[in-house]
Amino acid sequence: MGITMDKTTTAVEAAIARVGDGAAVMVGGFGVPGTPFILIDALLDAGVENLTLIKNEANEDHMGVSKLIEAGRVKKLITSHLGLNGAVIGMMNSGEIEVEFYPQGILAEKIRAGGAGLLGFVTDIGIDTILRENKQMVTVNGKEAIFEPALTADVALIHASVADRAGNLAYTKSGRNFNPLMATAADCVIAEAERIVETGGLDPDAIHTPAAFVDHIVPIRDVTAEYGILQHHVV
Amino acid sequence: MSYKEKIARRAAREVAPGQVINLGIGLPTFIPHYLPPDFPVMIHSENGILGMGLRSERGTEDRNLIDAGGGYVTTLPGASFFDSALSFALVRGGRLDIAFLGALEVAENGDLANWIIPGKFAPGIGGGMELAQKARRLIITTTHTTKKGDPKIIRSCTLPLTAAGCVDTIITELAVIDVTDDGLTLREIAAETDLETVRNRTGADLILPGGGAAAVPTF
Numbered sequence: 001m002g003i004t005m006d007k008t009t010t011a012v013e014a015a016i017a018r019v020g021d022g023a024a025v026m027v028g029g030f031g032v033p034g035t036p037f038i039l040i041d042a043l044l045d046a047g048v049e050n051l052t053l054i055k056n057e058a059n060e061d062h063m064g065v066s067k068l069i070e071a072g073r074v075k076k077l078i079t080s081h082l083g084l085n086g087a088v089i090g091m092m093n094s095g096e097i098e099v100e101f102y103p104q105g106i107l108a109e110k111i112r113a114g115g116a117g118l119l120g121f122v123t124d125i126g127i128d129t130i131l132r133e134n135k136q137m138v139t140v141n142g143k144e145a146i147f148e149p150a151l152t153a154d155v156a157l158i159h160a161s162v163a164d165r166a167g168n169l170a171y172t173k174s175g176r177n178f179n180p181l182m183a184t185a186a187d188c189v190i191a192e193a194e195r196i197v198e199t200g201g202l203d204p205d206a207i208h209t210p211a212a213f214v215d216h217i218v219p220i221r222d223v224t225a226e227y228g229i230l231q232h233h234v235v
Numbered sequence: 236m237s238y239k240e241k242i243a244r245r246a247a248r249e250v251a252p253g254q255v256i257n258l259g260i261g262l263p264t265f266i267p268h269y270l271p272p273d274f275p276v277m278i279h280s281e282n283g284i285l286g287m288g289l290r291s292e293r294g295t296e297d298r299n300l301i302d303a304g305g306g307y308v309t310t311l312p313g314a315s316f317f318d319s320a321l322s323f324a325l326v327r328g329g330r331l332d333i334a335f336l337g338a339l340e341v342a343e344n345g346d347l348a349n350w351i352i353p354g355k356f357a358p359g360i361g362g363g364m365e366l367a368q369k370a371r372r373l374i375i376t377t378t379h380t381t382k383k384g385d386p387k388i389i390r391s392c393t394l395p396l397t398a399a400g401c402v403d404t405i406i407t408e409l410a411v412i413d414v415t416d417d418g419l420t421l422r423e424i425a426a427e428t429d430l431e432t433v434r435n436r437t438g439a440d441l442i443l444p445g446g447g448a449a450a451v452p453t454f
Contacts, residue, residue, distance in 0.1 A: 030282040030283070030301075030303075030319070031282070031301050031305050032298065032301070033282075033298070033299045033300070033301055056319065057359075060305075079359060080359055080360060080361055080362075081358060081359035081360060081361035082358050082359050083260075083358040083359065083361070084305060089357075089358060092357075093357075099359075101359045101360050102360065103360045103361075103362065103363075103364040103365050104281055104319065104323065104360070104361050104362040104365070105281075105319070105320070105322065105323020105324075105326060105327060105362060105365045106323075106365070107319075108318070108319035108320040108322070108323055109320055109323065111320075112320040123327075124368075125327065125364060125365055125368060125369075126364055126368075128396055128398060128399035128400075129364065129395060129396045129397065129398065129399075130395045130396075131360075131364070161299070172299045173284075173297065173299040173300045173316050174280070174282050174283055174284055174299060174300050174301055174302075174316065175299045176283050176316055176317065176318050177282050177283050177318060177319050178318070178319050179318070180318045181318055181319060181320055208318075227298060228298050229296045229298055229307070230305070233301070233305045233306050233307060234291075234293055234296060234307060235290050235291070235292070235293060235306070235307075
């Protein structure tokens, strides 16, 4: 008995072909760290439309998922904060895109719940705010609370720093963020990885996403400039 | 000294050794510069860091290591990285001793509005709502008035709330004010100003501590 499965593919287009028009797509990353730029570019090249995009933020103007949004491929964005993206805020204000905001940890927990096979969870976050509008209210121990449904997607696009051929993933520093959560919550999980090692080459204790959650591994041939330092954030 | 330095310097004195703190985007990120060297504190960042250090010096940035505002940061010995669900488990679960946030409006009952001006400013929610509602102590660091000169500290918020009754202390360039069961209590006043100015620029009643105006320390 052994683990001989090899999920790596150099055909990024074939992997991305799993995303069809109207798909719900989760994209990892919080700022540049953990954002799968090569998979996003492949999705842009594939030309699919009417996407529902789920991401913590929309990167910054003309970067990452903002390219998809600015190209009109996204009909709905489920996110937490767009403060660094004036282009997408402008599209939201002019009605070109529908945006659904959640508190950051609630967005993370909705995805975690979806990946854990739960239907949702109960929270008091936002209970005294306009966020309670149109929510299903429940009572827990005599206190009013909000039922928050779980969130899943058709496809998740993930950025890992290292993967083995079986599909085990590890992330680096603040690049972890939403990636391990989203890797559990989609029907098809495509991960790009900066480094690929043979199966058995990762310490089992150092694996953040177990192989069972991952369908395709796309090697990053070279880490392009968009993964690099953003000079306007340098002191 | 700029008003930012003045507020950040005073805010730093609210941090006790060994605490776990979170610094909102903007002014609060200056606070660590005013903590004594080797002061024991663990700084949390929403994007999955506990044990953050100061901003990276030019040329030493790590492309995989930013804070929640996108700035390149360092880590201190004992730091850890985690996912976004765990990051907010730390916040909602009560492990955060202090959150420092900015404000659009603070009401005398401790209500905070800082995330939306309907029709004008709506960048999203971010982590602020959970920080405001669940940090053990919420300290607002803000200018005392808006750019137009209107009071930010008022009787009741006109903007949609971030969280109700969440604010413990307000630190501005003019004053340190505690939200108490009795109302807003003036704890300290800036050396550059006087009580009349502070009252004129505050849109709610200020309670003086026992001993009256003469007993209010300056900072």
